[in-house]
Amino acid sequence: MRIGAVAIATLMATGVALAAAPAFAEYKVCNKTKLTTSVAVGYYDDKTANGVEDGVWVSEGWWNVEAGKCADLIKGPLKVRYVYVYAEHPDGSGWSGDSNFCVKQAEFTIRGNENCERRGFETKGFSEVDTGADGKSYTTNLTD
Numbered sequence: 001m002r003i004g005a006v007a008i009a010t011l012m013a014t015g016v017a018l019a020a021a022p023a024f025a026e027y028k029v030c031n032k033t034k035l036t037t038s039v040a041v042g043y044y045d046d047k048t049a050n051g052v053e054d055g056v057w058v059s060e061g062w063w064n065v066e067a068g069k070c071a072d073l074i075k076g077p078l079k080v081r082y083v084y085v086y087a088e089h090p091d092g093s094g095w096s097g098d099s100n101f102c103v104k105q106a107e108f109t110i111r112g113n114e115n116c117e118r119r120g121f122e123t124k125g126f127s128e129v130d131t132g133a134d135g136k137s138y139t140t141n142l143t144d
Contacts, residue, residue, distance in 0.1 A: 027074035027083050027131065031065040032143045035089045038062045039142075041073045042084035042101040042113065042126050057113040059101035059126075061086075070139070077136045084126035087142055095142060097127030 031037045040061025047054050063071040074083065084101060088094030102116035103124045116123040131138040 026072045028139045030070040030141045039087045043080050056111050060109045083129045086124045086126040096125040099126045
């Protein structure tokens with residue numbers, strides 16, 4: 001199943017914060033399918049220091065999200081508008097897209113999304129998710 005052939009419903013998660021309590025925010029994926037799904041995420045990490053941007057694309061995974069459950073993939077307020085997601089079931093079916101990121105079989109955090117194979121990784125196509133201009137929290141629902 002490719003993203004274009006599958007309905008992926010996304011919703012902006014909103015909440016009410018009390019004045020004395022900090023706002024709760026994150027990027028979350030909910031698995032609305034009947035199978036456990038392995039999920040990876042990609043994003044641009046700007047690492048701005050002293051006014052100089054020294055950024056790099058980062059990919060992280062895997063979260064094994066059980067059927068009917070959700071997982072927080074990025075904790076804290078979103079610092080980026082676009083998040084990239086790749087997800088697959090144990091049979092290899094899943095959700096992909098046109099934005100390439102590096103992955104590996106085991107748990108990973110990989111800085112850089114170029115020359116994946118030369119660096120000992122695989123390349124997977126991730127799907128772009130627009131979390132909105134002012135999005136601090138966002139949930140993507142994976143559905144069949």
